[in-house]
Each structure stands twice: as C-alpha cells, then as structure tokens.
Amino acid sequence: DPAADAASGTVSAPAATPASPAGTPDQAASLSIAHPWVKATSGSMTGAFGSLTNNGTEDLQVIAASSPQTASVELHETVQQADGTAAMAESGDGFTIPAGETFLLEPGANHLMLMGLEKPVLAGEEISFTLTLSDGSIVEFTAPASTGKKSAASCRQMTPLVTSSD
DSSP, X not given: OHHHHHHHTOOOOOSSOOBOTTSSBOGGGGEEEEEEEEEOBSSSEEEEEEEEEEOSSSOEEEEEEEOTTSSEEEEEEEEEOTTSOEEEEEOSSOEEXXXXXXXXXXXXXXXXXXXXXXXXXXXXXXXXXXXXXXXXXXXXXXXXXESSOOOTTTOOOBOOEEEOOO
C-alpha cells in the first residue's frame, strides 16, 4: 500500500518491476534510496549522500554511478592509511549492500564523488544520478543540492525509477 509506505517513511521500488532474462527480479527492484542530497559547491568536485537500502534477500553490489551534470562520478570509501589516518579513495569493488541492510553515504565516509564539475552546484538545484548494479540493472534518482546536512525530518525520500537491464 503506497499510502501506508509513505506514512511509515518507507520507499521501495514499484511492484511492476521488469524481470531479468533469468526470470529473477533485477537487483534494482530491491534497492531504495532515502534522504539523498548533494553538497552545493562552486568548485570542480562535490559529494552526494543519503542512504541505500537493500529490501531484498540477496546482497546487492553498486558498481558504478553517473550524472549528466558532471564528467564522472566515483564511488568513494574511507581507507585506513599505513600511518593510521583515514583517506578517501575510489572503491575498486563498488559498494556492497547486504540483504535487508542500509548502506549510508555520508560526509567523511562512503559517498558518491562528482568529479570535473564545469559549473557551480547551487543550493536547491536538482542533480540526477544513475546507479549501475552488478547485474546490469540501473536505478535513477535525483538529489537536491544543499549547503549542509538537513535534519532527517526535512529530507524527503525519493522513489527510484527502476529500469531493467534489458
């Protein structure tokens, strides 16, 4: 019931999701995105944040991200350096989201890094994204740009547009 889902704050992919060639649902059908936002910037790089929830029974792997607003989007993770400090680096394997769990994208931690911005990202602007999963299915969503983290109460949940790999 979409109204009950909205009242509970839960957003999931539509029930009428295309199936993969093997007859099993695309991984994208199990992925929901909540509280997405992008840090407004006048620079050439910025981060995108939010939470990715795997509503399915099998682990999901986000292997790539893209946005028409930038030359490239990298999946960044926190890596422990030899000297004990933490640094941001591109994730070679992508983001694994265990079944039934939520993967957080946060400042100073895992996030989507928009690289090569050719124009400022202004507060209030909507930034479009496409996430590619390991089965080839994709999830598209938009995230508002903000000058800083909003409270959970003021963030809106996004219903991803699920697209089959077919």
